[in-house]
Amino acid sequence: MIKSTRQQFADTMLNVGKENQSLVVMVGDIGHGILKPFAEACQGRYYNVGILEPTMVSMAAGLAASGLCPVIHTIAPFLIERSFEQIKLDFCYHKLPGNIVTVGSAFDYSNLGCTHHCYGDFALLKTLQRTEICFPASPVEFDQLFRAAYQNEQLTVYRIAGKSHGIDFSARDIIFGKVIRVEEGKDVTLIATGPHLRTVLTARDRLGCNGINAEVIYVHTIRPLDVEFIRASVEKTRKVVVVEEHIRSGGLGDEILHATYNIPEMKFHSVSIPDSFITGYGTYEELSVACGLTPDAVIDAVNLWFS
């Protein structure tokens, strides 16, 4: 059975926690089962504080102020959106370091409805100084990115994807703050973050059948963004499609548009969640289709440029 990224989170906490006595994990009444090994191996450094996310964020900032290295974990809308002021003031304004690990971002909890969706988190977090944003969609990504950033002076948010893209990256492929060129191409740049790398790769295969050679770039670190590499690719192709599980406003697409807008004859298209609530139900895959996060959406955009 393939390990989930969330299980890797628990495994990484265990391994890093044994190495680093300052690591403290707090959860908001989720994850007890998978974090039990950490709780047993790192006694006195695991706290299920309860269902009070804003206070958990403030407490984590307090842990950091006392010299410890906090990791807090619960469901994205409650940890990012509900607790935004605590993130803003108690971590960022205070200039304190820490780590936030979320599950249930975008519409991973598809049938739980809008109360449990969170597709504006990149936009919110990008308004704050001293935040870093990672979107690991495979176990090795989480492990590498966490180890690279967890002890730095910033507040690092790891948005664990509910689904994996299924691509088997090696550990040395994953460098914090750097993109991965998954496929080389010359006609158009397709950029994906999260599980929709699979969507983009499918689109590339089908575009290839029509003689369009697409470059595919995968982004696991949204902030700091590897602007230099992305810009070089778009300078080559002059066309870019960005696919992401985030609302159009303030997501990865906006960031890439800012980075590339002044490239002559550059064409840009965003395949993202429309700026509205997703009120339907169904599986993750069905909601992806409902939001237009499909290979067809990518292909249609590219074909318009080549018609």
Next chain:
Amino acid sequence: MNVALNKDFRRKIVDMVVTGKDGHIPSAFSIVDIITVLYRDVLSYDARNPEWKDRDYFILSKGHGCLALYVNLHHHGFITDLDMELFCKKGGILGEHPDRTKVPGAEASTGSLGHGLSFAVGITLGLKIQSRTNRMFVLLGDGECHEGTVWEAANIARNRRLGNICAIVDWNESAMQLMPEDDMLKKWAAFGWNVHLVDGHNENDIRAAIKTIQFKVDGLPSVIIAKTIKGKGVPMLEGHGVWHHRIPDQQEYRQIIEALS
């Protein structure tokens, strides 16, 4: 002597507000006696090394009362005459709410109510994890106790047995303007805290209450409910009227200073 000292601090607070053209005089007068006792008689600290590892912590959660903190930090050598002169002025480090990244001795940047106790609980838990015995004092407003996060933090402090925390509530009845049913003692007791009631303008009373607290690392947290008067010390400023965030004009300034002489 103590009363005279507090009048000194009150005059200094008024001077800062007049010079800086901003500030909350009555809120500061409500808590200045409490903070004076803490810095003079209770807290362990090193003003030359504010981040001294073994210090006691003091967090002013009701950040808008910061002038009462500033006059004490100044008196005990954390901040300079120039810092005080530049209150609310370009280039200064002192604003209308304390900023921990600028002000030596300020443990938290407060102003948005409902953060201080949760932050304090986190620090105290962190100290406990590290087997450190530093004490934590955190001063909240009674109006601030409308915030749900205060009670989330109170619940955790009790359940994690953070006995090194002493919260102090400035019970000047701001909260009761909106919610008259406000039995502060019963509320904190219901959350499992050791509760002490004091006259927040009687230094002996405040000192005596703190002396009775055992500060056990694994004990129950304590709260001092300090009965105070907003604007205490100058009758024209007392109560919940227009003076909350008002700058005295020249005539009013003279009247206030006369009342404090």
